[in-house]
Amino acid sequence: MEDFAEKQVATATDLTKAPISQALLFFALPTLGSSVLQSANGSIDAVWVGRLLGTDALAATTNGNLVMFLLTAFVFGFGMAATILVGQSFGRHDIAMARVVTGTTVGAFVPLSIVVAIIGWFIAPDVLALLGTQAEIEPLARAYLQVTFLAMPAILMQTILMMTLRGSGDAITPLMFMALAVTLDVILNPLLILGSGPLPALGIAGSALATAIANYVSLIAMLIYIYRRNLPLRLRGDELRDLLPDLKILRLIFVKGLPMGIQMIVVSSSMLTMMRLVNREGVDTTAAFGATQQLWTYVQMPAMALGAAVSAMVAQNIGANLWDRVSRITRTGAVYAVLMTGALVLVLLLADRQAMEIFLGSDSPAIPIGQHIGRIATWGFVAFGVSMVLFGTVRANGQVIWPLIILFVSMYPVRLGVALGLHDWLGSDALWISFPVAMVSTLAMASILYLHGGWRKSSSMDIETHGPNAVVAEVSQTAEAALPCNALAPASPAALKIDVLD
Template sequence: MKNRTSSRTRSREYLITDRPISAICAFSLPIMLGNLFQQFYTIADSVILGRFVSENALAAVGASGALTHVFICIAIGGGTGSAVLVGRWFGAREYGRMRLTVSTILLSFLNLSLFLSVVGFFLHRSLLELLRTPPELLPMAASYLQIYFLGLPFLFLYNVLSALFHALGRSRIPLYLLLFSSLLNITLDLTLVCGFHLGVAGAAWATLFSQGFSVLLSFLLFLQVLRSCTRDVVGPLPLFSPGEFQEICKVALPSIFQQSTVSIGTLLTQSVINPFGAQVLAGYSAASRVESLCIVPLSALGTAMSSYTAQNLGAALSAPGSVSRSGQPEPDPDSLDRAKKRVRQGYHASLRLTAGIAVLLCLFLEFFAPFLIRCFLGSEGTSAALSTGVGYLRFLGFFFALLGLKLCTDGILRGAADMGSFTLANLVNLTFRVAFAALTAPRLGPAYVWYAIPLGWLLNFLISWRAYRLGKWTPSSAP
């Protein structure tokens, strides 16, 4: 019995024990596939609306998409950041504290999502007007967004639960759930939009129902996983801890900010794109959907580096060492050195994977960008929409390597809880991108919105890489 238990423990701790490149690939591949299926929520909406309703319907979902992306990134950032602590306690085998952290995370994000849901439900139209949404698109965009806000708690809880699965090394479970919910979403989209002719409202209801059902399954499965990891914890624990909440905020808030730099930048640049009209907005929306798919494998590598770093450092910090003069236990220096070396090996492996993925993405977009944009626009798509989307994708295809460098380096800083350098790098990225687009695009054309993107990625990477090279992210004491 003891041998079976030990074998299960080692299989769950493969991020600590396996070869770095093997561990990162094993962890990130299910995340890549899962995130691809998650993107099908919005992509299915866009394709079905663009081909079976109208180009304006596609543009309307794109106009509201900048807002919806903000909340998706808050959920992903909060879940990923919070999961760093869960991964740390899991690696250190402090399962009681891990369980308390998990329950605090779930209650915190449930309350946050309910608050944002109520605020968004009543202010959605004002937000669209603030973004200068074209008047002809406003009614459809408002209808989609209002229903979307009703399902916001489902979105939050699902993304947080997925991050917690990943922190425990169970990245395949979210993949299976996403496959199911994506197929359900597409089926409901076709039924409500094409069968019942509900337009953008039908697409929004399809997303709400599929996410809600997926959250229920995800929560039930997560309870089983959590029980198996904490079966040796003795005695009841509170559901919420103010002390754990403070620790969660220290890591989760900068992670939310990092994710939000993308979404806030998209939100603000959306207000720059909107005045160019519905045709340009439709092409920009279609290209943004394709871009979100291209980013998935690079984002998965960044998430893998975050959990990989957290678990390896957590295991090293829990190794028995000496006792300080104050009587406090200190980690074993040799264990810390091995963990730091292993993190660096994982970083180099992730960069090699990034280079290969970036080359494939560049070639794919160069040859298939027109076909991809036509998939969204249909046969009646305008030339302005097509040229906008194709120009966006072909330009950005040359710079995905920069994004991968940024995400993998950010992943190490986040996994090591070096949130100061992490926050600074992403703040510079956001500020530059928004300022550049706002100053140049109104006078020189919409293409300057996406010209700013790789420059922001480069600045972010240089700041994060400097922090990595200086080694300030490496801990010197137990958590």
């Protein structure tokens, strides 16, 4: 059995032995590619809806996309927690535990996503009323949102599987099937919106149905690929019992995943608050800021990809007790973040007018405003990139509460404090200055957390396996801010210890 497990480990990228600089770059680039594809897919879908159905239909999709984002945000947090546990298991070459974690995650969230889809179909009108959807677009928004809910089981399960695969060291498989989903979605959108041959014209519901079909087909294809290639996380025979969630592992995934999901909500809610302030500056300023946000979406992608790659690599190396490599991975990730994000910032500043014209047209009076916003604020994303790397490292050992607190402080007291406190003095420039100030403050606090936060201390949960499927968990409560103690102590060879801080 042990020989078989060793062979299975060899089928995935061993992030505990590969050269750090090369492995981190090759792992981050497919993750970056997946993010670019996902964002481009949303933009293309918006173009199809806007051009084929008009402005009202495009506005109606906003409601469905917001609901989908909120649900995906929470699942992202739980998927990240599972990624960390899978990564630490792979670092210890314990494939059985990696499969237990994967089975627990899938077995818990697939039924939950189906329940959400069914309930969501019936309560869609109530959700739209809660969001304050305008009466004239409510029928369109309802049709779009109901079909979007039907797509959620596939979208959420794909998200979980792709994240656990990355935890095992495989970033290529998620990229392949993200590309498949995006391609199908782009092709099916106009066919189902307008109808073609035997396909009926479904209007705005056709756009949501295209997304649903694309994701279900991609999910099925990915499962077939996982089993045909015998990837390490597949479950067969008696291993299918792992789909019955282990309650102690599920509790750990929930406790660690919930704060990471909330972080995305904090960032999104702070941006909505900023939009209220920007809207007071006039239509041209709002349009300029909207275009700037579109550009910033792509500027921050390398940082997000590097943060995910660093987290997966660090998790495996913590599992293998290679703490010297953990520090080197973090330093390398920080250098890449500065270089990659800095290069995009420089390109955007040099070609800011051309970039603005993509969204605003060549004669828009909002273009100079957008250029001004970019010159004041865009450089802050370099600090943001390094922060994501530091957060990726500390999260790999389960430190999830302090990153949430840091982001909340940066988004609200710092960013909004600067935007409101300096507005009488600086006018609208106070809004734009608040962005780099918040990012630099995030980096300062993240650096203190990384250097002095005690995240290396392993004390909150030990999971031991006595046989291939038996799991016994013992939980001990320790404050996250405790000083490091015995962080380098070797794990017992007779037990798997997944070290995650409370």
